[in-house]
Amino acid sequence: MPALLEAQSVEKSFGGAQALKGAGLSIEVGEVHGLVGANGAGKSTFIKVLAGLVRPDAGDIRISGVPVSIQSPQQATALGLSFIHQELAFVPGMSVIENIMLGVPKKMRLGAVDWQAIGRDVEPLARRVGLTSPMNADVKRLSTAERWLISICRALVRRARLIVMDEPTASLSAAEGERLFRIIEDLSASGVAVLYVSHRLDEILRLCRRVTAFRDGRCVASLEGEALDRHALVEAIVGHPVAEAQMTAATRQVGPVALSVKGLCRLPQVRSVSFDLHAGEVLGLGGLVGSGRSELARLVFGADRPHRGEMTLFGNPFVPRNPAQAVAAGVGLVPEERRAEGLVLGKSVAFNLALGNLSRLVFSRALPLIRPRATRSFALGIIRRLAVKAESADTPIVRLSGGNQQKVLIGRWLERRPRLLILDEPTRGVDIGARSEIHRLVRELAARGMAVLVISSEPDELPELCDRVLVMAEGRIVAELEGESISRGKIVAASYQEPERAAREEESA
């Protein structure tokens, strides 16, 4: 029997950069196939080729043995390929069922869409993936996990034979991830293949019997059976054996209180949060997605106004009315969604680095014209220091991989030297190599006296990186872990702490 999908020697170049230099893989019917590779290895481009979003320069793609050329997303759908991207695409304001049926020919009755009949068809699929929210609920109000389930339903309605999932657990909690794994196993048993693209090797190892690794636009390894283990995967991704980075949190020296937060409220996401953050300290904020961590960060950064509570920054009252004031007071933010909230995508690396540093790149206050040469050398300095992989300072930022884009965002604050830096999901979708570089950089900044607040949903990140971890649940801080007691298990356990109990404790206190 021919493979469900067989792709060979796919090539694609953008401008001068060759993103794919002979990528390929083979997926059997009903198989859960892993795809790994560092950022910039060509995974995303390869997926876009399958989705009909990018046209390859050369290559051979067969579906069930028949050569195909995928010209458009519609054609990909017709071929039985479905894609669930990291950033889930929905029409807000439309209901669950309308989003599931988006672009699918609908049953009609008396000239109108027969939503009842469609509902009867979709209901079993929704039950199968464990989607419990009502069919007429607005997707805006649903959690990320529920949106994932809707995306899977969407694929099933289109009779997908292969569902491509890009970093599916990036914004899911551990429990939600477990549920997704069971659904994937169920899909596989019913003959639907899944291409599972992830940096999380534990998940890959658990779900996939065969794994393809990309490096520098090529397929460098196809592992299965005995040969498939963590060590082999890491080696295939990086190209040489690596030792995991060790953190030396013990050598830290904690300075005076940098940020003090008392009873900060913005209902319903943030409910009376209090904590102190010291200069030179890396403080982690753990918890489930939606527990109020990013919202808390926005309050500190002045992007939202608190309903109640107060803050002090280095002893002075701190009431930022907007991010501009927070920045002026010495606070920096590396936002969660780097493409949507951080980068100006149409511009170069140098432009994005210069943003927020413009005052140091002009001739003088009286003559606020940018010095082009100073801007270049400023950008090149940061590029070199953070080992950003970019051909030049003028390279469009979109041509960089996720990890390198993230470095640019952090680099933006480097010369500004904020006294408090907030990093929201600093290593989401970032490869192992860049991840440890970013971690090292964060520790270095803290060692120089910066106060750092790190928000992360990656279970292993906070124990590796932080001196102290606060865990939030339903808008409250429910646990504080320090030094040796910081562990993945404790963070996860605290994340599920019953909010009622936390509230009671707070009232009695």
Add this chain to the structure above:
Amino acid sequence: MSDTATDQRLSPRSRLMLGTLARYGTIIGLLGMIVAFSILSPRAFPTLGNFTNVLNQASLAMIIAGGLTVAVIVGELDLSIGFAASLHGILVTGLVVSNGLPIPMAVLVVLLLGALIGFVNGFIVTKIKVNSVIATLGVGTILTGLAFAYSAGVPIVAGVPEAFLQLSLGRWLWGIPNNIVFMALVLGFLWLLVERSAVGQEIQAVGGNPTAAYLSGIDVDRIKILGFVISGVCAALTGILLASRLGSGTASAADGYLLTAFAAVFLGSATLRDGEFHVFGTFVGALIIAFGFNGLNIFGAPTFFQYLFQGAILILAVGLSSLGRVIAER
């Protein structure tokens, strides 16, 4: 298989060619037009006198389009500029003729009013959060009403002093018309502002990604308001120069500049860059339109044809602009 497949795909070479065509298409088109008109009308068209005349005529459109460029770069549309320019024209004439204000005073007052109108546009868009198309269309309509109210529908013709006419009709060193000098100064300033100044970087960032700009500490509302203010001041200058050139204040004299400015701005975004708005591009865009009109005049094309030309070029301009972006993303 690969044969049939690659046929329909863009090979790297044809992508490069398409990209080049999109970037240089407008400039090639401009040069082609000049060459064609020169061949067809060798005596009337390719003369220094005619070229100066075209640039002189185009200067007013270039000034107003230059201002619009900044508004468009910050990601907003300003539909009030044509109506505003009409009001400014009638107002400056009125201030000079009826109120006897010294000309520099009258000009200053009107320029300040232009800034104020821009500020109001920006305030409505950023603080009251009205879509800029609606906001500026509303403001523009109100301005038209004010223009008619001020002039009672009758053009101010009588008693316009010679010095006011000289504002636009006068010539600089070497006989360069004043209009061209004003235009060069305004576009030069705008180019420096957008491309080389710190505020310009913020202007581009706000247009490129407002959320990212906001979270990097830029006061997005302030920058957007600034874009509208610049657009408003440029509209005022065009209105003043038009009134000076016409020697009268008429309630709807400058309305047509709205379309011309938009066509120039969008043609310009397809010039040298992939669908990105910029001041130099706007200059080229306005030049294309000016030469087009000039050619139509020389060959005696009927009036209706000028509308066909203007409409077609607007659509062509926006088409080229978005095509440039599409090709850049492929």
